Amino acid sequence: MQTPQPVPELIECERCHRASTLEAAFVRRKRATGGRSRGICFECEGRRQVNSVLFLAIFSLGFACLNFNLTPGSQFGNFYLLLFWGLLACVPLLVLHELAHAVTAWLIGFQVFAIHLGMGRPLLAVRFLGVNWVIRPAPISAVTVIAGPELGYYRLRLFLITLAGPGLHAILAAVALPLYREFGFSGQGYAVLFWANILLLAVNLFPHKALVAVGATGTDGLALLTIPRMGRDELQKRFASYYLLGTVIEVERGDHRKALKIAEQGMTLYPEEPNILNALGYANIYTGEHTQSRDYFLQALALKEKLTPAMEAIMLNNVAFANLLLDDPALLPEADAYSEKAYQAYSWEPAVLGTRGGVLVALDRVEEGLKLLRQSLEKGFEKRGKASDACLIAWGEMKLDRPDEAEKYLALARRLDPQSPLLDFASRKVRFDHADP
Secondary structure, three states: OOOOOOOOOOEEOOOOOOEEOOHHHEEEEOOOOOOOOEEEEHHHHHHHHHHHHHHHHHHHHHHHHHHHHHOOOOHHHHHHHHHHHHHHHHHHHHHHHHHHHHHHHHHOOOEEEEEEEEEOOOOEEEEEOOEEEEEOOEEEEEEEEEEOOOOOOHHHHHHHHHHHHHHHHHHHHHHHHHHHHHHHHHOHHHHHHHHHHHHHHHHHHOOOEEEEOOEEEEOHHHHHHHHHHOOHHHHHHHHHHHHHHHHHHHHHHOOHHHHHHHHHHHHHHOOOOHHHHHHHHHHHHHOOOHHHHHHHHHHHHHOHHHOOHHHHHHHHHHHHHHHHHHOOHHHHHHHHHHHHHHHHHOOOOHHHHHHHHHHHHHOOOHHHHHHHHHHHHHHOOOHHHHHHHHHHHHHHHHHOOOHHHHHHHHHHHHHHOOOOOOHHHHHHHHHHHHHOO
């Protein structure tokens, strides 16, 4: 008799009630009254941080105006006005901070893959100077995505890249300090420049986990403490990430053969790294080798000891997606089980929503699947993911005998991503179902 599998425990966000099986998907906040800490999802925590900064800015400006109205030239008014301008000054200083990381990385042999500015739903994504720039509406944090191959003095290079951000604030504060001492509050610009840089220097050097656009990550201060102590396993993960990111970038540029070549190069160096296997699976999806893609994802999934729960959920989702592309009824039970587990972990991620929705359509649970696919299409930002959603929606619409809607979504998919790996699949499904008497 088979032992029943334990039902995974769901953790719920205490604000929006979003649920997940992943502890890492939540920020823990201590209750003011004590007791067990609250679990808050990253999206709600991001909104909380944005609201806190916005409240502080409005509060400081309001108090400055009130003090100046009651007592012209008030020192309290100057203080609150300085605080307000300091918060605004943090926005361009955050950009300079990330540029300091990026330029230093470029100078010492690392590659800069992306710079994310702000938090929230992306407003703009452009590729400029070989870097993906993603702009978000709430300018309270930023992150630079860098990686390098296995180079000499790797830890030292990474340490210098990390140090460049807070180092810039220290330099700017040192330049502004003598001018601030000379002019005091009468030289508001120097005061703002000094205190804004001191604030950002303190926040960056305090070692703790911080929330940024791509998730929770360590501050520069935490990284400076941990980089010298990184072991070989952690270093290999970083080396492998260089090839994973390179693969993703080339797929985005439409050079699928080069993406595969980069992934294969990583495989020769780090054959037992899940990130490399994931890169190979990803590249093979776009070169049409779906069986090979599934095999690589399964190999990565088998490396249990090297997978975090979050990585395992991503691999499960990827296997389910490859099964969809293979269009083999024998693989549907596996796709169903794996996509359900991934959905329990990341029910808000467009890629996971889309895969689960597509599997449900394949299982003839069409209305359920279309609901998730439309959510994914609405929430998603990347054109490739939205094109996949549109393809699967077209298939679902055809199953519901709505050919006009199906053709509309196929046309949308072609506009979004003419190279989508799901376009041929969806076109075949729509034509076949349309021809079926």
